[in-house]
Amino acid sequence: MKYLITGANGQLGRALQKEINKSDNEIYLYDVDTMDITDYEQVKNIILDIIPDVIFNCAAHTNVDKCEEDIDNAYKINAIGAQNLAMIAEHIDSKLVHFSTDYVFSGEDEIPRIESDFANPKTVYGKSKLYGEELVKQFCSKYFIIRTAWLYGDGNNFVRTMLNLSKQNDKLTVVGDQFGSPTYTKDLAKAALNLSKTKYYGLYHGTCQGNCSWYDFACKIFELMNIDIEVEKVTSEQFLRPAKRPAYSILDNFMLRLRGLDTFRHWEESLKEYLQEDRQWQNLNL
Numbered sequence: 001m002k003y004l005i006t007g008a009n010g011q012l013g014r015a016l017q018k019e020i021n022k023s024d025n026e027i028y029l030y031d032v033d034t035m036d037i038t039d040y041e042q043v044k045n046i047i048l049d050i051i052p053d054v055i056f057n058c059a060a061h062t063n064v065d066k067c068e069e070d071i072d073n074a075y076k077i078n079a080i081g082a083q084n085l086a087m088i089a090e091h092i093d094s095k096l097v098h099f100s101t102d103y104v105f106s107g108e109d110e111i112p113r114i115e116s117d118f119a120n121p122k123t124v125y126g127k128s129k130l131y132g133e134e135l136v137k138q139f140c141s142k143y144f145i146i147r148t149a150w151l152y153g154d155g156n157n158f159v160r161t162m163l164n165l166s167k168q169n170d171k172l173t174v175v176g177d178q179f180g181s182p183t184y185t186k187d188l189a190k191a192a193l194n195l196s197k198t199k200y201y202g203l204y205h206g207t208c209q210g211n212c213s214w215y216d217f218a219c220k221i222f223e224l225m226n227i228d229i230e231v232e233k234v235t236s237e238q239f240l241r242p243a244k245r246p247a248y249s250i251l252d253n254f255m256l257r258l259r260g261l262d263t264f265r266h267w268e269e270s271l272k273e274y275l276q277e278d279r280q281w282q283n284l285n286l
């Protein structure tokens with residue numbers, strides 16, 4: 001099989017590279033410096049030259065706060081970029097695996113969301129990602145859209161931020177009134193790769209099992225790393241950000257479960273493994 005990954009230097013792109021068996025497959029890796037997904041002609045030329053069986057679109061504008069003021073770029077990357085890939089995937093009959101977010105929901109009701117629920121994003125990031133989903137559906141037949149949340153892997157993420165902050169501080173304040181499902185990129189990469197081997201095209205939710213607040217997440221990281229630090233729980237009001245975060249952002253992996261393809265582990269189990277596997281970064285930085 002020929003796999004092409006966009007945003008290959010990002011957290012999820014790196015995890016996918018690890019999951020694909022290199023001896024049986026060809027993998028083509030691109031990031032913005034070699035293929036800018038907003039540039040239709042460039043994307044077309046590269047992809048028509050390779051004709052991959054599967055395209056994983058891991059490229060995105062993921063800085064949620066910056067998107068609030070960088071609206072054009074958010075839509076260019078998260079919507080037009082997705083459309084470019086969808087159009088070309090359709091032209092060469094490739095499968096397209098596209099990733100989206102829990103931020104397509106408002107997070108105002110305390111209900112885990114399934115794929116058929118009404119999306120009502122409140123942020124520019126969420127709106128641009130939802131529009132990207134719509135364009136993928138409109139322009140490509142063999143698509144898988146996987147909405148995920150609270151990702152951590154090889155890159156900048158909450159786990160590494162907490163570990164870094166614990167080096168310089170005796171006390172940390174962490175938001176305790178926003179809930180989600182921390183998701184290891186390894187779990188998501190495995191699930192996405194499995195799904196890409198099927199013909200069950202459509203929209204999916206893919207996050208680790210269980211949920212917690214950012215405060216619970218931080219406490220669990222310090223507990224597992226044996227780091228003795230005081231963590232104070234604060235409210236979202238006390239920790240205002242340019243983009244308002246959804247309060248209850250739980251995705252139910254309903255469609256994966258119905259298909260018998262929900263391989264995600266409980267978030268605590270995945271976090272334990274991540275903290276073991278991320279030792280190299282910890283040795284360099286802690």
Ligand SMILES: NC(=O)C1=CN([C@@H]2O[C@H](COP(=O)(O)OP(=O)(O)OC[C@H]3O[C@@H](n4cnc5c(N)ncnc54)[C@H](O)[C@@H]3O)[C@@H](O)[C@H]2O)C=CC1
Pocket residue numbers: 006007008009010011012013030031032033035036037038057058059060061062077081099100101102129147148149150151152155
């Ligand atoms: N990080 C998170 O917590 C969450 C991420 N997601 C989604 O999961 C997917 C993967 O996210 P991450 O790996 O965490 O993101 P990331 O920020 O680690 O990586 C994104 C990659 O996209 C590349 N990129 C940006 N603009 C580009 C362009 N115009 N052309 C080509 N490449 C470009 C960046 O250079 C970067 O390597 C994205 O679709 C994101 O929206 C969804 C929910 C939560």
